[in-house]
Amino acid sequence: MTEIAQPLESSLRLTRRALVGSLALGAGGLLTGCDALNANQRFRDTLRLAETGNMAVHRLMGGRSGLAREYSPRDIGHAFPANGTRMPDDPVYQREAATAFADWTLAIDGLVERPTRFALGQIRAMPRQTQITRHDCVEGWSAIGKWTGVNLSYLLDQVGLRDSARYLVFHCADTLRAGPYYESIDMVDARHPQSMIAWALNDALLPVGNGAPLRLRVERQLGYKHAKYVRRIEAVADYRLAYGGGGGYWEDAAGYEWYAGI
Ligand SMILES: Nc1nc2c(c(=O)[nH]1)N[C@H]1C(S)=C(S)[C@@H](COP(=O)(O)O)O[C@H]1N2
Ligand SMILES: [Mo]
Numbered sequence: 401m402t403e404i405a406q407p408l409e410s411s412l413r414l415t416r417r418a419l420v421g422s423l424a425l426g427a428g429g430l431l432t433g434c435d436a437l438n439a440n441q442r443f444r445d446t447l448r449l450a451e452t453g454n455m456a457v458h459r460l461m462g463g464r465s466g467l468a469r470e471y472s473p474r475d476i477g478h479a480f481p482a483n484g485t486r487m488p489d490d491p492v493y494q495r496e497a498a499t500a501f502a503d504w505t506l507a508i509d510g511l512v513e514r515p516t517r518f519a520l521g522q523i524r525a526m527p528r529q530t531q532i533t534r535h536d537c538v539e540g541w542s543a544i545g546k547w548t549g550v551n552l553s554y555l556l557d558q559v560g561l562r563d564s565a566r567y568l569v570f571h572c573a574d575t576l577r578a579g580p581y582y583e584s585i586d587m588v589d590a591r592h593p594q595s596m597i598a599w600a601l602n603d604a605l606l607p608v609g610n611g612a613p614l615r616l617r618v619e620r621q622l623g624y625k626h627a628k629y630v631r632r633i634e635a636v637a638d639y640r641l642a643y644g645g646g647g648g649y650w651e652d653a654a655g656y657e658w659y660a661g662i
Contacts, residue, residue, distance in 0.1 A: 404651045455659040463659070464588050468619035471532040478510050480601055483537055483608030485581065488574035488629055501613040506597070510569075510634035513560030518614050520599075526550040531597050536662055539622035547617050549598035553591050555633075561587075565635035567641050570616055573629035576651040583627040584639035585618055594619040597630065622660035624650045 456463075473530040474606055488494070496504055501520055509515035532546045556568075568590050589595055596617045605614040611628025618625050625648065635640065644652030651658050 407409055407601070408604055408628065410433065413438050413544060430510065434566055449458050455661060463593065464620065466620075468531075468533050468594055468662075471534065473532065473546070475544045476532060476546055476602060478545050480535075480610060481541060482607070483539070483541075483623065485574040485576065485628065486609045488572075490575065493573040493629065497608055497612065504613050506614055506630065507632040508555065508559045508635075509632070510636050511562040511565035512556075512635050514558075518555075518558075523550055523555075523614065527554060529594075531596075531617075532621070533594070533617070533619050535623055535626070538656070538660075546602050547598040548600035548603075549595070549596040549614075549617065552595040552597060552616075553593070555597060556590065556635075561572055561635055564637050567636050567639040567647075569634045570627035570630050570632065570640055572627050572633040573631050576649060576653075579643065581627065581629070581649045582643055583615075583616065583625050583649070584636075584642065584647040585621075585625065589618050589620065592618070594621060620661055622662055624648065625654060625660050 453613050487497075497504075498563055505517040506520070506521040506523060507515070507517045529551045530546060530548045532544060534542050534544045536542045557614065565587070567584050567586050569584045570582060572583075585595075594617070597614050598611075598617050599614055601607065601610050606615060611630070612627075614626040614630045616626050616630055634642075639647040639658075643649075646652040646655075647658040649658070650656040
């Protein structure tokens with residue numbers, strides 16, 4: 401667990417300090433933009449030192465904590481597409497759907513102080529967050545939608561994360577060809593202000609096609625990270641120990657990147 405995540409984290413912290421130093425050195429470089437930065441040997445060394453992975457560069461540039469662009473109500477499309485599972489074939493899920501998810505619970509457990517099962521009504525009664533964002537699917541389509549739900553960080557604070565918790569695994573109700581759908585994110589995304597467990601889309605309760613009754617929104621990443629039909633959130637030390645080890649259904653089934661930053 402810590403053996404895997406720690407070196408990357410600390411090298412990035414180091415790197416950010418070095419980057420700030422290099423920016424401070426040449427204020428002109430900052431003003432004239434990326435070309436000037438690229439010409440700066442120290443900046444290039446810093447990048448090399450950081451690793452070239454998408455996550456490292458994204459984080460280095462301050463991009464991971466930055467907000468995803470938010471749109472105006474005029475930008476919302478007519479119907480938000482439903483992709484992947486549109487109706488889980490699990491009979492238990494279908495029974496729950498038939499009763500408007502009256503008995504649905506969201507379990508939050510694993511490396512938390514107070515493992516809890518929240519009733520859907522409790523989740524919907526929590527402070528609401530709304531955002532209009534663009535969803536980008538690797539299959540080549542995008543859609544703008546208005547999401548309402550509970551902030552993920554708020555939810556995590558209800559159960560209290562242990563220090564050893566470094567990732568969240570989202571367990572879903574649907575099973576595809578290769579197995580159950582699941583996803584995982586790290587604490588940077590878990591604590592990102594726009595990350596939420598959504599229960600409404602475009603001012604209506606979340607339709608089944610879009611992940612009813614609860615789905616993840618993790619706005620700085622591609623569509624497949626936004627787990628639908630979320631039944632359980634498990635805080636873990638290492639997502640590599642879950643399911644096929646890739647950190648998500650498509651990561652395991654098709655080699656998609658675990659970190660799909662946009
Ligand atoms: N449980 C579950 N979550 C999922 C999927 C899925 O098939 N099952 N598909 C993913 C993909 S590839 C995308 S693009 C989005 C689609 O969300 P939408 O159906 O609301 O458009 O959900 C993601 N989350
Ligand atoms: Mo997707």
